[in-house]
Amino acid sequence: MALSFFISGFGSKDYSSEQLYALYRDSADTAFLQQLITLHGDALYYYLLRQSDRQLAEDISQQCWLKLLEQPDGFGGNSSFKTWLFTVARHCLIDELRRRSRWLAEDITAPLVDTTTCPLQQLNVQQQQQRWAAQLNALPFLQREALMLQLEGFTLAQISQITAQGEETVKSRLRYAKQMLQQLNGASNEQA
Amino acid sequence: MNRPDQFEQQLQQQYQHDKARHVLPAQVKNALLKQARQNQARQRHKAGWLCRNGWQGLWRNTQLALCCALLLLLGYLLQPVQPHSPLYYQISYSQDEAYRQVQHHVASNIRPQRQSNALAQAQQQYRLSGEQSRAFYAQTGLLQQQQDHWQIKVCDELLLTIDKQLLRQIDLSADITPQFAQWVEFTSDAAGLLIAIKPAAAPLHCSQG
Numbered sequence: 082m083a084l085s086f087f088i089s090g091f092g093s094k095d096y097s098s099e100q101l102y103a104l105y106r107d108s109a110d111t112a113f114l115q116q117l118i119t120l121h122g123d124a125l126y127y128y129l130l131r132q133s134d135r136q137l138a139e140d141i142s143q144q145c146w147l148k149l150l151e152q153p154d155g156f157g158g159n160s161s162f163k164t165w166l167f168t169v170a171r172h173c174l175i176d177e178l179r180r181r182s183r184w185l186a187e188d189i190t191a192p193l194v195d196t197t198t199c200p201l202q203q204l205n206v207q208q209q210q211q212r213w214a215a216q217l218n219a220l221p222f223l224q225r226e227a228l229m230l231q232l233e234g235f236t237l238a239q240i241s242q243i244t245a246q247g248e249e250t251v252k253s254r255l256r257y258a259k260q261m262l263q264q265l266n267g268a269s270n271e272q273a
Numbered sequence: 274m275n276r277p278d279q280f281e282q283q284l285q286q287q288y289q290h291d292k293a294r295h296v297l298p299a300q301v302k303n304a305l306l307k308q309a310r311q312n313q314a315r316q317r318h319k320a321g322w323l324c325r326n327g328w329q330g331l332w333r334n335t336q337l338a339l340c341c342a343l344l345l346l347l348g349y350l351l352q353p354v355q356p357h358s359p360l361y362y363q364i365s366y367s368q369d370e371a372y373r374q375v376q377h378h379v380a381s382n383i384r385p386q387r388q389s390n391a392l393a394q395a396q397q398q399y400r401l402s403g404e405q406s407r408a409f410y411a412q413t414g415l416l417q418q419q420q421d422h423w424q425i426k427v428c429d430e431l432l433l434t435i436d437k438q439l440l441r442q443i444d445l446s447a448d449i450t451p452q453f454a455q456w457v458e459f460t461s462d463a464a465g466l467l468i469a470i471k472p473a474a475a476p477l478h479c480s481q482g
Contacts, residue, residue, distance in 0.1 A: 109309075109312060109313045109316045110313065111306055111309040111310050111313055114305075114306070114309050115306060118297070118302060118305065118306075122296075122297040122302065123292065123295075123296040123297050124292065125297070126295070126296065126297040126298075126301075127291070127292045127295050127296075130295050139298060139301050142297060142301055143301055143304065143305060146305045147305070147308065150305075150308055150309055150312055151312075213287045213288075213290075213291050214291065228284075229288075232284060232285060232288040233288075259280070259284070262284065263280060266280075266283075
């Protein structure tokens, strides 16, 4: 058994996420799950953290991985494992936010807000926080989500799949998000 | 490097930097792995059960359950097929010095054997030959209830006994009170089978000698 653990641990570097998932599903060996968590656990948690708060991010992370434990056949292989994992997490997050009445549908086609007023005020309020986190928090949920996913390395098609929106919509969200960040950056630099 | 590229790079750096500072807490990881180990242990336990009892044991139990189900099904299917024993109206005859004829009317589940009753049937046909003009005929007699049967006496001409099982098949008038001796009119068909019994309008006067 020790030998098999050693072999599986030794060979783990070559396994893709999808292979690790299949190995875990077929063997229920926690070593494979541990590798999956190591590969994607932090990214998922960070995405959730920036979209909610620490407590909720922990809860949703746990829920997501537990779903994998309880329904090992959940991943159908229609996308990459990471895309599937983030899709599940997003659903869990939105469900939870709706349950807590914190979910507000934001109109992505709405014109860019005037960054010299509202976001700056937000920035002032969050002076104690890190500038990056404050700037991200100033973004609307959906724009922030698109940006976070892109920075995490997802392609437009994958973001589109995770958010269940068309690629053009995703592009718009990204454009608005970056424009706002640029303005916020400029504003904060001027302040500094 | 132009400004947009710089901005993208700056975003990516900030993202990676911030992400590195916020990793999945160890207690969450540990809780997940603990849960996974419990799942693994459960699965191994299940697999162990199969190994201990073997697929043969499982197959044997399945066979046993299937046999029980089959037996139940057979029992259910055969139940209505069980032969329902019909009751046959039988008339037998015996001798008694006090009466010219003694008839015993019984309902029996034994099918009458025509050969052994040939004489009785011949007698019955002979007796009934004088009544062919009418399909049914009525006689008056004195009804009395005995321990296990009823009897009707027609003077010293006829003693007719009727068993209780047969009484359920006969059309009995509600006015019949078998606890007491009662004059009744009983109707038979051409074959001598008792059809109905009802109270007689008048008693029968027997001629002496």
